[in-house]
Amino acid sequence: MKRRTLLVGGGAAVLAGGALAGSFAMTGSAADYARAMETLRAPLGGGPDLDGVIRYATLAANGHNTQPWRFHASGQTIRISPDLSRRTPAVDPDDHHLYASLGCAAENLALAAAARGLSGNPRFDPASNAVVFDYRTGAGQPSPLCDAIPKRQSTRADFDGRLVSTTDLSALERAAQVPDVSLVLFADRASIDRVRDLIIAGNTAQMADKTFLAELKSWIRFNPNAALQRGDGLFSASSGNPALPGWLAGPMFDLAFTADAENKKYIGQLDTSAGVAVFIGARADPASWFAVGRACQRFALQATALGLKCSFVNQPVEVASFRPELATLVGMPGQRPDIVMHYGYGPNLPMSPRRPVADVIDT
Numbered sequence: 001m002k003r004r005t006l007l008v009g010g011g012a013a014v015l016a017g018g019a020l021a022g023s024f025a026m027t028g029s030a031a032d033y034a035r036a037m038e039t040l041r042a043p044l045g046g047g048p049d050l051d052g053v054i055r056y057a058t059l060a061a062n063g064h065n066t067q068p069w070r071f072h073a074s075g076q077t078i079r080i081s082p083d084l085s086r087r088t089p090a091v092d093p094d095d096h097h098l099y100a101s102l103g104c105a106a107e108n109l110a111l112a113a114a115a116r117g118l119s120g121n122p123r124f125d126p127a128s129n130a131v132v133f134d135y136r137t138g139a140g141q142p143s144p145l146c147d148a149i150p151k152r153q154s155t156r157a158d159f160d161g162r163l164v165s166t167t168d169l170s171a172l173e174r175a176a177q178v179p180d181v182s183l184v185l186f187a188d189r190a191s192i193d194r195v196r197d198l199i200i201a202g203n204t205a206q207m208a209d210k211t212f213l214a215e216l217k218s219w220i221r222f223n224p225n226a227a228l229q230r231g232d233g234l235f236s237a238s239s240g241n242p243a244l245p246g247w248l249a250g251p252m253f254d255l256a257f258t259a260d261a262e263n264k265k266y267i268g269q270l271d272t273s274a275g276v277a278v279f280i281g282a283r284a285d286p287a288s289w290f291a292v293g294r295a296c297q298r299f300a301l302q303a304t305a306l307g308l309k310c311s312f313v314n315q316p317v318e319v320a321s322f323r324p325e326l327a328t329l330v331g332m333p334g335q336r337p338d339i340v341m342h343y344g345y346g347p348n349l350p351m352s353p354r355r356p357v358a359d360v361i362d363t
């Protein structure tokens with residue numbers, strides 16, 4: 001396993017707490033939404049509870065919240081296959097995020113199964129392009145990472161600028177250890193600023209790309225009703241944006257979703273972060289992207305267990321022309337960086353939706 005960590009401490013000013021999801025008023029549908037999210041994130045049931053274990057798997061991070069997975073349980077095996085009808089070709093033309101998302105789900109699956117006494121180690125099967133989780137009963141244990149599954153979220157908000165202790169940074173590093181995945185942590189302001197500038201450059205390029213914007217818009221759910229009905233996509237309140245009625249949402253998006261406005265948000269989010277994490281897999285193939293997904297999900301769960309928030313800022317890996325500069329910045333020239341996250345202390349935003357478990361299980 002190759003593993004590098006760059007850690008430069010200190011230097012960050014404590015910045016004032018940032019924006020919250022202020023506009024998510026508790027209207028009738030917002031209250032319905034909040035109730036549905038509680039049910040979705042209810043604790044696991046007793047016994048093996050395979051439905052609960054799969055429900056926990058679906059709570060994993062996944063690109064654009066497309067939930068690109070199908071689950072199939074048979075004997076002592078659960079398979080997770082890619083749902084290619086949920087690809088996002090504009091932002092993810094080679095399905096990198098799709099396979100990383102399967103890794104995130106597999107990690108949750110293994111942690112939740114262990115908490116129910118079903119132990120195993122998920123693996124990626126290149127022949128079928130699917131995840132295979134063979135488990136045995138009577139082993140496995142609950143863990144703080146499993147407890148964090150229903151609480152974790154991608155928090156797209158300003159953080160409060162507080163630094164993270166070296167003890168907690170070590171815990172994050174340890175949690176994210178997955179074979180063949182390197183993690184580079186930046187906690188010094190100069191390096192965070194350099195990553196931020198790449199994020200802004202990548203975001204500016206994406207915002208000028210009509211196909212990217214059209215795809216993104218198709219996955220935004222602008223109000224609680226739409227989020228509940230579809231059970232997928234990017235719920236606007238989960239990104240700190242106002243809920244909008246369907247008729248207003250499209251025009252408002254076209255008007256307000258500008259490169260300048262989005263860049264300002266990212267500057268605020270990065271400038272108030274405690275650090276940045278970059279994950280680099282050993283190879284550029286689905287098995288490696290699956291491993292990266294496992295590592296970043298474990299990182300996010302450990303962050304959650306420590307009371308930290310984190311979110312993905314993948315523009316410099318999504319826009320291929322920025323990858324070499326990021327690879328050089330993390331000290332791994334020639335490699336393909338896979339995932340960029342920022343972390344720190346921040347607010348709770350409304351949780352993002354999921355489809356019912358029954359909709360993602362094949363019998």
Ligand SMILES: Cc1cc2nc3c(=O)[nH]c(=O)nc-3n(C[C@H](O)[C@H](O)[C@H](O)COP(=O)(O)O)c2cc1C
Binds near residue numbers: 061234311314315
């Ligand atoms: C591989 C991958 C790439 C992602 N890229 C981004 C990103 O660039 N920007 C972002 O805001 N969220 C990104 N996300 C986060 C997803 O949008 C988020 O996980 C999904 O909407 C579900 O929300 P949750 O994480 O709060 O449960 C990514 C997630 C994964 C797994």
